[in-house]
Amino acid sequence: MTLQTDETRRAAGPQPAARRRPLVLLGIGAAVGVAVILSLALGSRPVSLAEVADGLSAWLEGRTAEGIGAIAVQERIPRTVLALVAGAALGLSGALMQAVTRNPIADPGILGVNTGAALFVVCGIAFLGITSPLQYLGLALVGGTLAAAFVYVVGSLGPGGSTPIKLALAGAATTAALSSLVSAVLLPRIAAMDAFRFWQVGGVAGADWATLGVIAPLLAVAALIALFCAPALNALALGDEVAVGLGVKVGAARLIASAAGVALCAAVTAIAGPIAFVGLMVPHVARMLFGPDQRWILLVSALGGAALLAVSDTIGRLIGYPGEVEAGIITAFVGAPILVLIARRTRMKAL
Structure with a gap:
């Protein structure tokens, strides 16, 4: 146990004070609450907090809200829930x-899962x-799994096995090749392009309870598996040899965690389209705030991803009025400068 603690500290650098973690986590939870209120209150028709409360009360009681504002809130609830669920899943993935x-x-987009x-699809x-x-979900799961497996196999070829650089290069090349195949399929087929062009941007505008019901069971199981894998992932961070010495089955741990990550990403992609950047940026912020412990990183990544996507969707509705800008565009636009700031302040290295 001493070996694990010492090596973890040497590998990860200074640890955040343990007593600060609950306060920071409380702040992140409050940010999620604020994101929910903003998502329900703002849009093509802004509503008051009282109308938000009326709409939520009517929804919880299973009745139709009274008043235009409360009805607008009630209609926005599925969209808000999908934004929270999709953001949490992408952050976890x-x-x-x-x-x-x-x-x-590494993130679902860079490793080819989205494409x-x-x-x-x-x-x-x-x-x-x-x-x-349901058909979208099945095809997205198959496509995401095959792409991730291909990237891992290609990135593992040659001396040194699957190094971070080789995986990133294999993922970038695979993403480029698959993107060209998508274009090749769509260009001669106008009808398919019309059906696909809004989906490919990534957004939660088409949310409904039936759609959420399709992906919810898979996301719940994958999220539980992800949290269950946290101790094994902490051991993997020390290196394969140390992880084996601690009793971790390295191959099985990687396979199970990877399967959960692919399932989370593919399920969201099937319903909301390929939303970029959430899975890349949010874990970085979680690691800066809470250190290398995967138990905290996974939890905070889920909460942070939910808040980020809900806020991005709200911003898209506001700046695109009377239309809207899809959430996937906002996450990329907002996330890019934040990642640049993180890169300037943090030495990028293999985990």
Whole structure:
């Protein structure tokens, strides 16, 4: 136990004070609450806090709200819930992939999961005429899994095995190749392009309870598996040899955590499209605030991802009025400068 503690501290640098963690976590939870209120209150028709309360009360009681403002709130609830769920899933997925690959720039987009899922959904739209969320989900899971497996195999070839740099390069090359295949499938098929072009940007505008019901069971199981993997991921951060000495089955731990990460990302991609940057940025912030302990990183990544996507969706509704800008565009626009600031202040290295 002493060996694990000492090596973890040497590898990760200074630890944040343990007594500050509950306060910071409370602040993140409050940020999620604020994001929910903003998502319900702001949009094409801003509503008051009293109307937000009326709309929520009516929804909880299972009745139709009275008043235009309260009705607007009630109609925004599925969208807000999807933004929270999708953001949490993407944050968790990014944290898992960074931990498994020990690569600080790993995320579902960079490792090809988003594009693999998108390719299979496009093929389903173009060749099979799929229209239901369940069909989208099945194809996205298959495509995301195959893309992730391909990137890992290619990144593991040659001396040194699957290094962070090799995985990133393999993921970038795979993403570029799959993106070109998506374009090749869509360009001759106008109808498929019309069905796909709004989905590919990434957003939560089409949320409804039926859609949420399709992905909720898978996301719940994958999230529980992710949290269960936290102790094994902490051991993997010390190196494979130390992890084996601590009794961790390295191959099984990587496989299970990777499967959970792919499932989280693919499920969200199937319903909301390929939303970029959440899984890349949020785990970095979690690591800066809470140190290298994956139990904290996974929890905070889920909360932070939920808040980020909900706020991004709200911003998109405001700046695009009377239309809207999709949340996937906002996350990339907001996230890029934040990641630059993190990179300037933090030495980027393998986890």
